[in-house]
Amino acid sequence: MMTAPVGGAKHHQLLPSCSLIACAVALALPVTADAAGTRAGSTISNTATASFDTGGGAQTINSNTVDLRVDELLDVTVDSSDPADVPTTPGATNQLLTFSVTNNGNGEEAFALTTIANAGGDNYDPVVTQIYLDNGDGVFDAGADTPYAPGANDPVLDPDESIRIFVLATTPGTVVDGNRGIVSLNAAAKTGTGVPGAVYAGQGEGGGDAIVGTTGADGRDAGAYVVSAATVSLVKSAIIVDPFGGAEPVPGAEITYTITATVAGSGSVSGLAITDNIPTDTSYVAGSITLGGSGLTDAADADAGDYNGTRVNVTLGTVAGGQTRTVTFKTRIN
Amino acid sequence: MRKLPLLLLAAFAPMQALAADRVDLDNHVFLERVTTDANGRERVLLEEPKVVVPGDRLVFVLNYRNAGAQPADRFVITNPMPAAVRFAGAGDAQPVVSVDGGKQWGLLSALSVTMPDGTRRAAQPADVTHVRWAFDKPIPVGGTGKLMFRGVVK
Numbered sequence: 001m002m003t004a005p006v007g008g009a010k011h012h013q014l015l016p017s018c019s020l021i022a023c024a025v026a027l028a029l030p031v032t033a034d035a036a037g038t039r040a041g042s043t044i045s046n047t048a049t050a051s052f053d054t055g056g057g058a059q060t061i062n063s064n065t066v067d068l069r070v071d072e073l074l075d076v077t078v079d080s081s082d083p084a085d086v087p088t089t090p091g092a093t094n095q096l097l098t099f100s101v102t103n104n105g106n107g108e109e110a111f112a113l114t115t116i117a118n119a120g121g122d123n124y125d126p127v128v129t130q131i132y133l134d135n136g137d138g139v140f141d142a143g144a145d146t147p148y149a150p151g152a153n154d155p156v157l158d159p160d161e162s163i164r165i166f167v168l169a170t171t172p173g174t175v176v177d178g179n180r181g182i183v184s185l186n187a188a189a190k191t192g193t194g195v196p197g198a199v200y201a202g203q204g205e206g207g208g209d210a211i212v213g214t215t216g217a218d219g220r221d222a223g224a225y226v227v228s229a230a231t232v233s234l235v236k237s238a239i240i241v242d243p244f245g246g247a248e249p250v251p252g253a254e255i256t257y258t259i260t261a262t263v264a265g266s267g268s269v270s271g272l273a274i275t276d277n278i279p280t281d282t283s284y285v286a287g288s289i290t291l292g293g294s295g296l297t298d299a300a301d302a303d304a305g306d307y308n309g310t311r312v313n314v315t316l317g318t319v320a321g322g323q324t325r326t327v328t329f330k331t332r333i334n
Numbered sequence: 335m336r337k338l339p340l341l342l343l344a345a346f347a348p349m350q351a352l353a354a355d356r357v358d359l360d361n362h363v364f365l366e367r368v369t370t371d372a373n374g375r376e377r378v379l380l381e382e383p384k385v386v387v388p389g390d391r392l393v394f395v396l397n398y399r400n401a402g403a404q405p406a407d408r409f410v411i412t413n414p415m416p417a418a419v420r421f422a423g424a425g426d427a428q429p430v431v432s433v434d435g436g437k438q439w440g441l442l443s444a445l446s447v448t449m450p451d452g453t454r455r456a457a458q459p460a461d462v463t464h465v466r467w468a469f470d471k472p473i474p475v476g477g478t479g480k481l482m483f484r485g486v487v488k
Contacts, residue, residue, distance in 0.1 A: 037388020038418040038488050044386070048396050048413040050359045052406035052473070063361035063396065070418065070487065073387040106388050199385060209385050 036159035040072035040107030041206015072107035072204030074189040075213035078221040081164065085180060085226035089267065091173035095126070096140055097223035099165045099185045103157035105213060107205030110154040110190040115167055115183055116220075123179035126169035126225055131185075134164035154190060167223070177229040177265040177321075182222050189217035230265035230321045232272060253333045254285065261316065261325045268320040274327050277311045281334050288330035289314065356402030357473075359411065366391040366484070388487050392419060396481040398473070405472035411481060412436075412466045421462035424483035430468065433461040 038044075048063040081098040088095045103109055115128045131148035132140065133155055145166060146153060155163045167183055175181070191210045192200045194217065204210040242253040249255075259274050278284045289296040289305040291314055296305030305314045305327075314327045364380040368391075371377055380393055394413065400406045414436070415421055421431070430439045433447055445457035465483050473479075 042418060044363075044392075044416045044418045044487065046361060046363055046394060046413070046416050046419075048359055048361050048411055050357050050398060050409065050411045052357055052409045054356055054402055054404035054406050058408065059356070061357055061359060063359040066361055066363045068363060068383050068386050068392075071385050071387050073389075211385055211387050213387075 036104060037073065037106045038070045039159060039206075040070055040105075040204050040210075041208060042070050044068040044070060069206070069208045070106070071208035072109075072191070072206070072210045073105045073213045074107075074109065074191055074193070074200075074210055074217035075104035075215045076109075076111055076187050076189055076217060076219040077102050077104055077215060078185050078187050078219040080185075080221045080223040082223050085224045087228040087267070088171040088181075088225040089229055090171060090175050090227060092171045094129070094142075094168045095171055095225055097167040097169070097183055097185075097225070098140070099167065099221060099223065100162045101155065101157070101165055101185075101187045101219065102162040103159055104215065105189070105217075106159050107210070108156060108158050109205075110156045111187040112150060112154050112190055113148055113165060114150070114186045114188075116186060117169070117181070117183045119182065119184060122182040122224065124172055124175050124181045124227075126171060126181040126183050128167060128169045128183060130168045132166040132168070134166065138164055140166045169225070171225060171227065175227045175229075177227055177231075177267065179227040181225045181227075183224070184220050184222040186218065186220045188219075191217070193218040226266075228265070228267035230263050230267040230269045230319075232269055232319075233262045233264070234274070235260045235262070236276075249333060251333050255282065255331050255333065257329055257331070259327045261319070261327075263319045263321050263323050265321040268318055270318040272316040272319050272325075273313060274316065274325070275311055275313045276329070278331055282331040283334060284312070285330035285332055288328075290328045291316075292326055356400070356404070357406055357409075358397075358399045358401050360397045360399075361413075362395045362397070364393045364395065366393050386487060390487045391422065392485045392487065394483050394485060397478065398481070399478040400473040400475055403475060405474050406477075407472040409469040409473050410466060412464060413483070414464050415462055415485065418488050419485035420488050421459045421465065422484040422486050423459065424465060424481075427467075427481070429465050429481070429483065431457075431462045431466065432464040433457045434463065436464045439464075439466060 045065055045067050047065040049060055051058055051060040079100050081100055086097060101111060113131055117125045117128055132145040133148050135144050157163060165185060167185060169183055191203050194212045196212055196214050198212040200210040236259045239256045240247045240249050240253050242248045242250050261274060263269055284307055287298060289312055291304055296303045298307040300306040312329045316325050363383060365383040367379045367381055369377050396411060428441060431442050432439050433445050442457055446454040447457050447461050448454055467481055
């Protein structure tokens with residue numbers, strides 16, 4: 001075949017050995033379209049010129065002009081913005097999942113938002129209480145962001161524009177540690193959804209048609225909660241040492257109480273404290289409180305333990321699952 | 335396959351009316367649809383572009399005819415790329431192209447583009463701003479021909 005500039009001898013047959021269609025097949029190239037592409041409603045206008053000389057000097061003529069109006073492609077994607085499952089606890093309210101919705105089409109489009117919490121593949125169904133539209137700062141704030149009302153304030157996005165969406169849900173009180181609950185956010189083009197290539201005649205931006213793109217004009221992604229709960233178990237034991245070297249509970253015998261708090265689960269407990277009343281007919285042995293083998297003073301002061309005349313108290317604060325705390329104190333039988 | 339000859343006939347029709355001009359240049363744009371038949375073979379159809387969206391493949395067809403009484407010498411056809419279309423080849427009859435708005439011309443493989451940092455890189459199809467066919471022999475009286483190039487809607 002020829003390379004340019006092509007010779008006039010073959011000018012009448014630039015595609016001599018194959019039809020236009022066959023050549024097109026042979027030359028098929030992979031295509032990557034721009035993110036959103038040419039704006040819907042804009043015009044592609046093509047005109048060629050020919051210059052030549054028939055003996056009277058150079059002349060230039062224009063071809064006819066072909067104008068094509070670009071139609072609107074309907075495409076949307078939804079992405080979960082949470083890097084991992086969002087921790088929650090049984091019965092917790094206003095648990096936050098974050099998504100982004102992006103208009104991948106080439107026209108301004110409104111999108112209807114819905115959530116799906118009962119699609120299965122998890123351990124429980126979170127109860128979605130409200131969807132919020134971000135005010136642009138990317139951070140959820142119930143006072144500043146807009147509660148979503150379907151049909152009333154469906155987000156309208158320009159081509160390539162994204163909006164952050166917040167989904168709030170309540171975690172049922174019956175869930176247990178490690179349970180997962182999935183919520184999917186769905187965004188559907190208001191003009192219409194369907195199989196790729198479906199046409200909504202005359203409904204595109206700029207007066208053209210609207211065509212469903214590869215996403216079906218319907219995007220969805222899943223976010224998930226994971227229940228992170230903890231349980232506390234206390235075990236109390238006593239060792240008696242009597243004045244005679246034995247272990248009889250006689251007057252004057254000293255009783256060492258050991259209380260072990262064990263926290264289990266993937267979560268943690270906060271505000272944990274161990275309190276024990278001194279039994280009647282016994283007397284607290286001053287300065288005998290220990291926590292993890294270290295002595296604590298009886299005064300209510302900077303350390304975690306105190307004795308107030310009737311009970312021993314040791315404040316443990318927040319303890320993560322898998323840890324134990326051991327408290328001991330002594331009494332003497334009257 | 336049956337559609338194309340009909341379309342091309344239609345393309346030629348207005349030329350007859352313009353026979354008073356010395357050279358007719360007729361411009362048509364088709365939409366290329368690739369479908370796969372039941373046997374897995376790809377079929378390419380050229381259609382009138384009723385619906386056009388980003389990513390669509392267009393075939394630009396230029397039909398020329400020397401309708402005058404003298405041979406047309408130094409015959410050059412130039413087609414500026416529409417801004418919203420990315421050049422995607424021109425078949426085996428490689429035209430010369432410009433990647434700088436028509437200042438310099440050459441085969442795409444011979445052209446380069448200056449980067450913002452001053453370095454140069456090889457020109458890509460997406461850089462093409464103009465497509466040009468230059469004939470080194472005159473078009474005889476009554477001579478006709480067809481040129482094509484392809485583009486993708488940005």
